[in-house]
Amino acid sequence: MMFPHNFLWGGATAANQIEGAYRADGKGLSVQDVMPHGLRTPPTAEPTNDNLKREAIDFYHRYREDIDLFAEMGFKTFRLSFAWSRILPQGDETEPNAAGLEFYDRVIDYLLEKGIEPLVTLSHYETPLHLARHYGGWTNRELITFFERYARTVIEHFKGRVRYWLTFNEINSVLHFPFFSGIESTPEELGPQKLYQAIHHELVASARATKLAHEIDPANKVGCMILAVPRYPLTPDPQDALAAMAASHEDYTFGDVHVRGSYPGYFLRKLKELGVELEMTDADKEDLKHTVDYVSFSYYMSVCESANQEAGGEGNIIGGVPNPTLKASEWGWQIDPVGLRIILNDYWDRWQKPLFIVENGLGAKDKLINETVEDDYRIDYLNDHLVQVGEAIEDGVKVLGYTSWGPIDLVSASTAQMSKRYGFIYVDRNDDGSGSLKRYRKKSFDWYKQVIASNGASL
């Protein structure tokens, strides 16, 4: 396998899933503080004690040890997110919380000291709770201003230290999980008018952050981040192919706007058919023209689509129906390494922008025996996917890098469990919150180290 010489190998995390210290040094609450069971139960009225994210893996205090381990694996980059509510505890303040910025100063400076390029997500499912409960989250246009203020604060503050930015994590996931965007209703309760207006607000906010990042420092590279799911027709029936196209369009909309700077025709038609009239100012249209430098995405699974409502059985959390040719993880996510090559080609053909795989991995239960985990299943999963990245590169796709999800075990987003582990590094913490938080190298730790050292030749 031939990977480019400057390929950015590394790992990816999110603040709420690793940091803990959920009220330390002036941090405000985020939507995650009322999601003790992830997406399994509705948000609670108040924060509860059973939320593992309160302490998470205590990266807040152990970041040096963790970054040392990443450096030992040879990471070229580390994807982290800034918790918006650490910088602006309520989200609508005009002055930042200095202690929040100081924490990220320490982390970023230590990464740079270790020669690791930071890749920062501005908003990773961490909308300040006040913005959710007081303003209705992204349904409210005012969030554009608040987000812009936050983005300006951190992009100016980290000028020259952080060059790679992502705006919203899996921006298309609002179609399925609105509470991550601070919207406390299901998509059905919300209705299309409010849902698409909220999406519009996020897209404008993303474009504004891109614009100001380029103004603050032309060396900044800003990407969008999409939850990527190849959607195959369940059968050769053209109606199934059409169903797959329609479902793919839902996701493409977000990339199309970020890359082309305006809404695609198929989307406008859909709005018309749904009777949705977007409130879109002339200034919004101008803002959207500030397009991204690269497209990043997460990839875990593919799904099938069918025009027949009865077909196929229940899909997974992002819709569709199961693919009868694929096996699934313990959490029902279907494993499809070839789908990664397909989506890389698809996105490249469509957008002709450099691509960055910023999440991929296998959530699995691990057994710590003799201070390590024999996680051959994880090695197989990652190896198979990386081989397909290599194939896509051979196909001519420009790929900037690959950051596996959760290089160190962390709290799951969908289930809020510790036992859904992705790491090369095991963290001693259990679903009931017990454990020493001690870190251990798994077998995959040495495997990934070798992959990076050989720049993919060992795959």
Ligand code: BG6
């Ligand atoms: C992505 C999210 O959807 O998938 C991450 O960006 C998340 O935050 C990851 O952790 C894996 O999902 P889960 O539910 O297994 O944690």
